[in-house]
Amino acid sequence: MFDLYIANKNYSSWSLRPWVLMRALDIPFTEHVEPFAGGLGASRDAFRSFSPTGLVPCLVDGDTVVWDSLAIVEYAAEHWPAVWPEGKSARAWSRSACAEMHSGFNALRDDCSMNCGVRVELTAISAALQADIERLNELWEQGLNTFGGPFLAGDRFTGVDAFYAPVVFRAQTFSLPLSQPAQAYVDHMLALPALQEWYQAALQEPWREAMHEEDTVKCGRLIEDHR
Numbered sequence: 001m002f003d004l005y006i007a008n009k010n011y012s013s014w015s016l017r018p019w020v021l022m023r024a025l026d027i028p029f030t031e032h033v034e035p036f037a038g039g040l041g042a043s044r045d046a047f048r049s050f051s052p053t054g055l056v057p058c059l060v061d062g063d064t065v066v067w068d069s070l071a072i073v074e075y076a077a078e079h080w081p082a083v084w085p086e087g088k089s090a091r092a093w094s095r096s097a098c099a100e101m102h103s104g105f106n107a108l109r110d111d112c113s114m115n116c117g118v119r120v121e122l123t124a125i126s127a128a129l130q131a132d133i134e135r136l137n138e139l140w141e142q143g144l145n146t147f148g149g150p151f152l153a154g155d156r157f158t159g160v161d162a163f164y165a166p167v168v169f170r171a172q173t174f175s176l177p178l179s180q181p182a183q184a185y186v187d188h189m190l191a192l193p194a195l196q197e198w199y200q201a202a203l204q205e206p207w208r209e210a211m212h213e214e215d216t217v218k219c220g221r222l223i224e225d226h227r
Helices: 013-024 069-079 088-103 106-111 127-147 159-174 180-190 193-204 210-216
Strands: 002-006 029-033 058-061 064-067 118-122 220-225
Touching: 002 013, 013 069, 013 159, 013 193, 058 069, 064 069, 069 088, 069 159, 088 127, 088 159, 106 127, 118 159, 127 159, 127 180, 159 180, 159 193, 180 193
Parallel strands: 002 029
Antiparallel strands: 002 058, 058 064, 118 220
16 A cells, blocks of 8 residues: 655645545555645655655655655556546646646746635736636646546546646635636536545644745735634
């Protein structure tokens, strides 16, 4: 059985990706939650006890250690082919979309930090954030229209949905201005048992980390806190 090391569910978008993938696909694993110790980089020394980079997520499979969310998803796919869609074109699109999320959408990450338990009214949308939102709408609509939905690559949850799960929570937190098809996808994802399980656990966490809390409201104002 896999051992998956993650950080706070309320904040850790990178941790969510492999966690929700394995939970949604019934891939067995043991969860290890290691809370962030403070600001950026403050947890690295402690996290190096299980992760060679001092970052989360990290998956341990016996003597094999896999770090980085994209590597973990690909490793899981070697054991469970259902991680990716069956069709060649859908797999290629899914991997491309995952890689784009992995290396891009920087304004969305910076301006709309993942904080599952709160609701924020955006008071400013920069040109860079607007461009990311427009690209997100375009990308999601492309997947839904091409492969038939209701998930991004077809009629079942796969790795590409796991990669965009943190954006789904960001859409909920910040009420991102999404197109109707993109918002319908968000609503469908939020209703999934795996995402509901993560969300409810996030609400119950006792930890508050100042840097993450400050980042959450740097482009808006807090209007609700459900934690």
